Amino acid sequence: MIVRKNYLELIIPFVDTEPIKVMTGVRRSGKSIMLELIQNYLKSKGVKEEQFIIINFEELIFEPYLEYHALNDYIEKKIAQTNLKTYIFLDEIQEVNHFEKVINSLRATYKSRVDIYITGSNAKLLSGELSTLISGRYVQFEIYPFKFLEYVEGRRSIGDNRSENDLFQSYLVEGGMPFPVFQNIQYRDRLNYLSDVYNSIILKDIIERENLRDPELLRRLLNFVLGNVGRTFSANSITKYLKNEGLKVSPTTILNYLGFATDAYAIIPLKRYDVQGKKFLASQEKYYVVDHGLRQAIIGRNEEDLELVLENIVLLELMARGYEVSVGKTNQYEIDFIAERKTETKIDRKYIQVSYLLASPETREREFRPLKEIADNYDKMVLTLDPFTSDVDGIAHVNLIQWLLDDNY
Structure with missing residues (x-):
């Protein structure tokens, strides 16, 4: 099992504290693995396994507890069997209608005698009644599929000793969904699994x-x-495209459907930010997929659309590192990503361009020019697959694979 340090370092400070720990993310992205990692951490601190209540609502054995009264009775009986603190792990909780009533009742009834962890595959998990009932009493963590570094660790754990460059070629098409990373199965079987996840x-x-x-x-x-x-595209442009394909649909419906897919973590929208005007722009978001392996399984072409897939990989890496990400605009130029996260002492911001190779002076100028337009002193970086790199005017040129393998960049 891969120890997902990025997430554990965020979650561990909240262990044995009042807030309910909520982990959300796309189906099969590793949320269940995170619950196991937390359980292993607790065991290392002396917590006994009998103090755990573990329910995965996708397992048939727990079907009787999809009714919230039955679930509450089951958990309360388990709590009553010990005088020790109880750690409750509820996986894919959205399968239970009115689950929020159970969570709130357990929190209110048992207070510090319980420590609650829940996962779900929809961003609306914390909307509506649950948000109202536990407002200010939860902390949320978004879990994404494996980063490349985790992918490498996973492949190494089952004896795959290929070079990091060769592993990256596989990662480009297979993505980071955890299950196939640990399987020595054929390429076709990997894509069949990813297709099933997508469906x-x-x-x-x-x-x-x-x-x-x-x-x-x-x-x-x-x-x-x-x-x-x-x-970059708009709801109107998609409407015109689908009309040409024989489907009549309104821009409003398009936006609604995109919202549903975003809530399910299938796709990731990024707003555009005007660096000069210091404001977000109202139109033409960009969309990315939560795992580029899903893209390969459904439409293929990852190796043909290499620039797009490299961008997608960089975005997922930045989000896994805890950055909030937007697309940048400065004068007439586009910046692939503006990544920002706040620490106790400063704002950590990076401006990033992503390209396959800087194969000509024209390509080099195209990638560095937008970053040269930015007047502030935050980090500026061009990521490419060039084996040899050279900085320009204080703008770092970094090999993309090495950047993915080093969280300190």
Whole structure:
């Protein structure tokens, strides 16, 4: 099992504290692994396994507890069996109707006698009644598929001793969904698994949850988004595209469906930020996919669309490192990413351009020019697959693979 240090370092300070720990993320991204890692950490601190109540609501054995009264009775009986503190782990909690009533009742009834951890595959998990009931009493962590460094660690753990460059070639097409990383299975079987995950997201987390009337529209729309990750487009442009494909749909419906897919963590929208004007722009977001392996499984072309996929990989890495990310605009130039996170003492901001290779002076100028337009002193970086790099005017030129392998960059 890979120790996901980025997330554990964020979660551990909240262990044995009042806030409910909520982990959200796309289906099969490793949320269950995080619960196991937390349990292992607790055991290392002397907590006994009998103090754990562990329920995964996707397992058939727990189907009787999908009714919230039954779930509450089951957990209370388990708590009563020990005088020690109880650690409650509820995986994919959104499967339980009115689960928020159970969570709030346990918190209010047992207070410091329980420590509660829940996971879910929808961003709306903390909206509505749950947010109202536990407002100010929870802390949320978004869990993403494996970063490249974790992918390498996973492959090494099962005896894959290929070079990091060769592993990156595999990562480009397979992505970071945890399960296939630990399997010595054929490429086709990996893609079949990823296709099944994607279809499960579509069916369970979007179509069924939102009661969509037009599943075919959703699939066609997401195929368009997958094919255009990192490209700027609007609801109106998608409407025109689908009209040419024989589908009549309004921009409002497009925006609603994109919102449902975002809530299910299938896609990631990025707003555009005007560096000079210091404001977010109202139109033409960019969309990325939560795992580029899903893109390969559904539409292929990752190796052909290399620049787009490299951007997607960099975005996922930045988000896993705890950055809030937007797309930049300065004068007439676009900046691939503006990444920002706040520490106790400062704002950590980076301006990042992503390219395959700086194969010509024209390409080099194109990638460095937008960063030269920025007047502040925050870090500026161009990431490429060039084996040899050279900085320009204080702008770092960094090998992308080495950047992915070093969290300190």
